[in-house]
Amino acid sequence: MNAIISLCHFCEIHGPSVLFCTQAFHAENSPQQIIEHDQNCSSSLTDSGSYYIPQRLQSPSTPTGGGDQATHKLSGSCEACRSLPTGHSGYISNDHEDKVSYVSSQHPAQQQVFSMVRQACVRSLSCEVCPGREGPIFFGDDQNGHVLSYTFYLKDTQARGLQRWYSIIVVMMDKIFLLNSWPFLVSCMKKVIDRLQEKASKVYDKEEAKCPPRVQRLSLSKMSMTAAEFLKQKGGGGSKSVRPLIELTNDKNLFKNIHMSFTWILKAGGSRMTEKLLEGPPTEDSIIDLEKQEETEEGFTMVYTKKLDSLPSVAGAGVDSGPESPVDQNPGAPTFKNLRHLLKVIGTLKFHTLAYNVVIGNQIIIRGNAKAMVKSVIDCLKALLPKGCCRVISYSNEYEDSWRCNFLGLSPKVNLPKHIEESDLYAMLDIKGPEITKDAQPDWDDFVGYHFELTTAAALPERVPTVLSKMEKAILNDSLKYTVVEQCLVCHKEEWMNKVKVVFKFTKAEGPRSEEETRRLLQVLGAQEEDKQVLKFWMTGLSVQYRTHMLSTSKGHLAD
DSSP states (O other), X not given: OOOEEEEEEEETTTEEEEEEEEEEEEOOSSSOOOEEOOTTTOTTSOTTOEEOOOTTOOBTTBOTTOHHHHHHHHHTSOGGGOSSOTTOOOEEEEETTTTEEEEEESSOSSHHHHHHHHHHHHHHTTTOOOTTSOEEEEEEETTTEEEEEEEEEEEOTTSGGGEEEEEEEEEESOHHHHXXXXXXXXXXXXXXXXXXXXXXXXXXXXXXXXXXXXXXXXHHHHSOOOHHHHHHHHTTOTTOOOOOHHHHHXXXXXXXXXXXXXXXXXXXXXXXXXXXXXXXXXXXXXXXHHHTEEEOTTSOEEEOOOOOTTOSOOSOSSSBOOSOOOOOSOTTOOOOOSXXXXXXXXXXXHHHHHHHHHHHTOEEEEEOSOHHHHHHHHHHHGGGSOGGGOOEEEEESSOOOTTTOSEEEEOTTOOOOHHHHTSSSEEEEEEEOOOOOTTSOOOTTOOTTOEEEEEEOOOOOSSOXXXXXXXXXXXXXXXXXXXXXXXXXXXXXXXXXXXXHHHHIIIIITOOOOHHHHHHHHHHHTOOGGGHHHHHHHGGGSOHHHHHXXXXXXXXXXXX
C-alpha cells in the first residue's frame, strides 16, 4: 500500500506534532540487493541489520538533506512530542518475499513527505475535525496528498480537561484507492485506538484513586506562586504537566506494538485491493478455440475432431488436416509471410479476385509442387475469415468437396472434377515455377521464376462486400506496419461478426421474416446488397455456444 501512517499529538506547549510514522520502501532495481546499514549508528533497528530502502535516502529517521533541521526539532521538543529515545532510530520489518521494508521512525525519511505529513498533522488536530471531535474524516488535494484522519482522546490526570488529543492519519496520493479503503482503514485504526484508550484509562483510574485531580488542583490553587514559578510549571517543571505516551499508557513496548500494527495495515491494505484489467466479452474466434478443447470431469482433455470415414489415412485430426501427402518436392521454395506479401507477389487483380472468393465462401484451391508455399498461401488467406469459417486441408493428392473444406491444397497432378470446373463456386491458384533441389539455400523473398495462374468462373461484381473493401484498404496502406494491419483485420472481422449475430437472431432464432423486414434490418446495420453473401456465409462461423443460446432463448420466449 503506497501510503504513510502517522500518529500525531496536540502538545499543550508546541501544538500539533508528529509522534510516529510508518512507511513502506520497495526495492528499486532488479536484481535487488538489500542495503546494509551501519550497526553502530542504527543499532536500535531490527536485528536483521538490513532493509530494502532506496539508496537516495540517507537515514530512515531523518528527511533527506534535512537531518540538521530534524535534529533541531527533536532537541527543541518536549517529552510528549517524542516517541523514541535519543539514539533510537526506529523499527523496521522486512518482507523478503515482496522485497519491501516497513520503516517506522519519528519523522518521514524524505523532506517532501515530511512536509505533507506535517501539514496533514496540523490540519487533523485543528480545523479538520468531525462532529463530536472524535472519529474519521477525509480531506486533502492532489498536490499535498489525500488524508484519512481519525482523531481521539486519551485520559490524563495532569492534562487540561483531563484528556489529551491525538490522531492517526493515513496520507497517500491516490484518492480513489484511499476512499475505497475507508471501511478497512477505519476499522483497523479504531482497534488501535481502542487499545490505547483502554491502557490510558487503566493508568488514569489508578492515579485518580491515589489522588483525585480535582483535589490536587484545588491544593495547588491555594499556594501562592510567582510568575517565574508559574511559567516553570507550565513549561514542564514542578508537576510535569506534559508526559510521553509511554507514561500515559504504562507500556514500554508501546511504539514497537504500534509499528507492528501500522505495518500490518500497510501490508494488508495493499493486498486486499489489486488492480485488474477488465477485458470485453470473448470474441467468436476465442470461443471457437475453447470449443475445440474441453476438460472432462476426470481431468482429461477432450479435443474435438472431424473424422473422415472415406479417407483411411489422415495426417491429423482437426480442422487443418487431410490425407497424407508425399514429401515436399521443393523444400527450398520461398513462402509467403502475410497478405501484403502475397498481394505484391501475385498482383493486385489476382489478389482481389482471390480475396473476394474467400470472403463469400467459395472454395479456394491452391495447386503446386511446393507444399510449404501452398500452405503459406492458405495461412495468409485464412486471415480474411473468422476462425469458425475456416475448414482447411493443407495438402492432398485428391480433390475434396467444398463441404469438407473451403481451403484446399492440391498436388499439380490432381485434376478437378468436371462438375467443379463448370461451376462458379471455386477459385484455383496454380503455382508454377522452377525446380529447387534439396541442397539449394532458400531465399524467402525470391519468387523469380514463379508465375501464378488464377482460374475461376465467378465474376467480380461492380461493388464488392464492404468488409473486403476495408480490409484491402488497410493491406494496401504501406504507411501501416503489418502488426497494425493485423489488428485492423481483427477489428473489421469482429465488427461484421456482430452484424452476423444480429441477422442470425433476427432470421433464424425468431422465425421466418419477410424480405422487406430483412431489408430494413440490413439498412439499420449499414449492410448493402453486396454484403448479403458475406453475412450468409459468415453465419456458418458462429460458435455452437452462441447458436444454442440464441435458439434456446428464442424458443423459450416464443413458448411464453
